[in-house]
Amino acid sequence: MTTPSIDTTHVPPRFRPLMLALARGAAALAGVIRRGDTSLSAPVGTNSGGDGQKRLDIQADALFRDALRDAGLRWYASEEQDAPIAMQPGGAFALAIDPLDGSSNIDTNVSVGTIFAVYPAADRSDASFLRPARDLIAGGYVIYGPRCCLVVSFGEGTQIYTLNPDTDGFDLTDPRVTLPDCFFEFAINASNYRHWPRPIRAYIDDCLAGIDGPRERNFNMRWIASLVAEAHRILMRGGIFLYPADARKGYERGRLRMLYECAPIAFVIEQAGGRATDGALPILDGAITDLHGRTPLVFGSAEKVDRVAAYHDLPPAEVSALFGHRGLFRA
Ligand SMILES: O=P(O)(O)OC[C@H]1O[C@](O)(COP(=O)(O)O)[C@@H](O)[C@@H]1O
Ligand SMILES: [Mg+2]
Ligand SMILES: [Mg+2]
Numbered sequence: 001m002t003t004p005s006i007d008t009t010h011v012p013p014r015f016r017p018l019m020l021a022l023a024r025g026a027a028a029l030a031g032v033i034r035r036g037d038t039s040l041s042a043p044v045g046t047n048s049g050g051d052g053q054k055r056l057d058i059q060a061d062a063l064f065r066d067a068l069r070d071a072g073l074r075w076y077a078s079e080e081q082d083a084p085i086a087m088q089p090g091g092a093f094a095l096a097i098d099p100l101d102g103s104s105n106i107d108t109n110v111s112v113g114t115i116f117a118v119y120p121a122a123d124r125s126d127a128s129f130l131r132p133a134r135d136l137i138a139g140g141y142v143i144y145g146p147r148c149c150l151v152v153s154f155g156e157g158t159q160i161y162t163l164n165p166d167t168d169g170f171d172l173t174d175p176r177v178t179l180p181d182c183f184f185e186f187a188i189n190a191s192n193y194r195h196w197p198r199p200i201r202a203y204i205d206d207c208l209a210g211i212d213g214p215r216e217r218n219f220n221m222r223w224i225a226s227l228v229a230e231a232h233r234i235l236m237r238g239g240i241f242l243y244p245a246d247a248r249k250g251y252e253r254g255r256l257r258m259l260y261e262c263a264p265i266a267f268v269i270e271q272a273g274g275r276a277t278d279g280a281l282p283i284l285d286g287a288i289t290d291l292h293g294r295t296p297l298v299f300g301s302a303e304k305v306d307r308v309a310a311y312h313d314l315p316p317a318e319v320s321a322l323f324g325h326r327g328l329f330r331a
Contacts, residue, residue: 004028006161006170012154015138018071018093018118019152023161023170025067026114026142026150029060029100030163033112033144041107048082049257049292050250056106060099060114068095074121075128077291079260084125084291093137094121094128098260101141102226111145113228117264129259129291134284139264143232149173151235153271158235179274181301183238185220187230195246199279199311203242227256231265231299235272240300242308244279254296259288262297275305280312 004027008016040056061080074091077084079098098115118138122128140152148163161170210218245254266276266283276283276299
């Protein structure tokens with residue numbers, strides 16, 4: 001087997017060692033997932049965000065920490081660790097990672113992923129991570145699906161690399177992907193409908209009403225329960241994803257974490273021409289105030305994400321009116 005690598009032609013020079021290390025970690029994790037050890041979905045504990053951990057969550061965390069040892073990182077913050085870990089004292093970068101996203105899908109052989117965000121390192125770990133989300137200098141994800149792809153942005157467009165099984169290297173397959181603007185598909189966990197805030201219910205009601213409703217067209221729906229897989233589908237063909245805040249205990253700020261999940265996904269989506277908000281305001285205009293803090297997340301085609309924000313601006317009486325009255329949202 002050759003040493004895993006990535007084509008760095010379009011990677012800014014200062015990020016090359018980091019991208020090579022991430023590619024190494026991703027190729028190794030893709031190999032672990034492919035081997036299909038069924039014990040990897042066994043529950044092993046709870047992380048500080050309060051989520052159950054599976055064996056593969058822990059293994060993925062250890063694997064990336066090891067792969068990133070000499071990659072110029074000063075700090076490594078993981079969804080699976082209570083606090084950031086000090087790496088190389090002279091390192092220029094602070095990296096936040098969700099080593100395994102979508103862990104409820106491990107045992108069913110459905111796509112899972114890794115999400116990462118890179119910030120300039122400060123002397124202290126809290127100053128490195130607790131800051132405006134827009135300070136991000138690189139971010140992306142890896143999807144372990146039928147194809148393993150690494151998607152990354154360095155702030156000038158979004159690039160896609162695909163793992164070549166013959167060489168174990170990531171080839172550049174799209175140097176600048178554009179998120180299609182017009183696809184009528186939404187992704188939301190509809191089992192939580194009764195817990196959602198009114199603007200979200202109204203938006204989804206109008207999609208469900210299809211050709212007979214104010215949107216005057218039919219929509220399709222998807223829910224994979226793997227943020228990375230939804231993000232990749234939307235990047236490829238458009239549509240919208242919503243994980244709103246809801247009335248369940250512990251979901252006051254939704255489910256997804258600002259540092260490890262929402263900021264890097266928002267970065268990649270914005271850089272591909274899409275939009276990402278908390279329902280109303282851009283995710284990247286927000287601040288990271290808590291390592292494991294959460295935020296509602298809505299992202300996808302710009303026009304659809306803007307429309308969700310417009311539902312938040314409606315007066316309450318208008319939001320709760322029958323869809324037929326929301327003349328504003330026709331078409
Ligand atoms: O089970 P739910 O509430 O639909 O949540 C699914 C969401 O939770 C997540 O699995 C959370 O990520 P982790 O697996 O990293 O905890 C997202 O990938 C996904 O979008
Ligand atoms: Mg996750
Ligand atoms: Mg995770």
